[in-house]
Amino acid sequence: MVEYPPAPPLSVSRWFNSEPLDLAGLYGRPVFLHTFQMLCPGCVQHAVPQSLKVAEAFAQTDLAVIGLHTVFEHHHAMGPESLAVYLHENRIRYPVGVDAHAEGDPIPLTMRSYALQGTPTLMLIDRAGKLRLKHFGLVDDLRLGAQIASLLAEPAR
Amino acid sequence: MVEYPPAPPLSVSRWFNSEPLDLAGLYGRPVFLHTFQMLCPGCVQHAVPQSLKVAEAFAQTDLAVIGLHTVFEHHHAMGPESLAVYLHENRIRYPVGVDAHAEGDPIPLTMRSYALQGTPTLMLIDRAGKLRLKHFGLVDDLRLGAQIASLLAEPAR
Amino acid sequence: MVEYPPAPPLSVSRWFNSEPLDLAGLYGRPVFLHTFQMLCPGCVQHAVPQSLKVAEAFAQTDLAVIGLHTVFEHHHAMGPESLAVYLHENRIRYPVGVDAHAEGDPIPLTMRSYALQGTPTLMLIDRAGKLRLKHFGLVDDLRLGAQIASLLAEPAR
């Protein structure tokens, strides 16, 4: 039987569209966590529009949809004030956190603890807080819909 | 609580890619049943390619994928010999039945018993043989993937 | 300087949506000639819808849009009566010819004289009757629009 690891906690320096939240507080709900950078073409053209579709398609369920802005390059152009504009222009209303930086490290903390390769990366976390999917790059809609519904169908523990 | 009706039996005059089968024999498995006509543009351009994607994406599950050729117009151009070519050219390897006709009625029997409006129509049947979805027209991949996975996640009875 | 060959004449056994026509009669106009088979997936899903877009986008010009049904396989399933249904269902209103067969040869005559590899193949013929493009497979919309407009812009001779 496959054992999945617990999803590491998020290190967030600022939240948009939400009070501060953490994964522990979401225990019991499946979580769709997508990491992006606001100037990464694959994020902007594909992953973020898909995340907006996910938020809408599963609005009647207890899925938690969360964005994480993991800036690891061009930091001066993707600060929180710029992100606020990006969220506004793209009508993103679900919680989005800014991945926190340790002093002197261009790679942010959550990106390090999840060992992400780049953006966009999609994570799915189950009701028990286990990391069930970590996918770098684009995901097909049909398979993504199925994976989310599978997590939703699992019993709370 | 919503009660779903039992899916009516299929009336099929000829099967391709399969020995004769019926829904009773599939009891316990969810069924993806897509009705089409081989010369209906919406079927050929969208619904059949999507059904092929479904068959591939859920190949490792116990989902039964079935096509039903419900010819209600231009019968001379969509006979079984033509359908055989269509299935070959589109590499459709899952079971496809030809909806049977009662003498003198252009609308075939299964199309009548399911009260279908036209093609393409997609049906989802659950493990207990209940008709859970009947959708005329196109369906979004993300939502379709979720609906199928939800049925797969239901316990066998 | 590149010399283009004259486009060979069409050998057509039956015309739909038109009186019999030939390329000589279209001399002076550029011609968009697309060959297809009504049960070829690449034709049905991409090339024919694109040809319908071309017919609409260039309706105000003197471009001649012509389809040619070059059946080289599964002849029994793609006869003229079936083609008539296909044209009706897809609302194809521009002239479509049936490529003629010599007795005993499965490859039709125009397909032979143009040395086509398969379907879909797109041909562009200029105002002087020269074959300027013969492309097997799919063509990008942006480049296709440009190629057609270039031919339209050439002076009549």
Add this chain to the structure above:
Amino acid sequence: MVEYPPAPPLSVSRWFNSEPLDLAGLYGRPVFLHTFQMLCPGCVQHAVPQSLKVAEAFAQTDLAVIGLHTVFEHHHAMGPESLAVYLHENRIRYPVGVDAHAEGDPIPLTMRSYALQGTPTLMLIDRAGKLRLKHFGLVDDLRLGAQIASLLAEPAR
């Protein structure tokens, strides 16, 4: 006979990928001028990728492809340093100008002189410097390809 107006001059505070240029210096060549904002979703998802396709498809012609960053909102998030990152990440190598601002006016100068409604807006300028197209919103690839090729085919004067 339709008379087209001369294209107004560009007011640019900074050029990327080019020495300073002006439309007068491009007289004799057709110009594809697309205005955008780096955080406008329709620009980023559709218009800019299309402009990159145009630059590639017409690279062997004398078409001049130019971008103009017409920032009329959220100025703090779309400054030249941020634009530099955007151009780098999207591999935009053709000349892009920053539309200049008069003090106290949020709408930039070229946007005013062309009376643009918003972004994205596409302009086509002919070899004689006349403004032939000004289109706010998305443009179909097939028709765009045709319009550009028509301008290319016009004789230099």
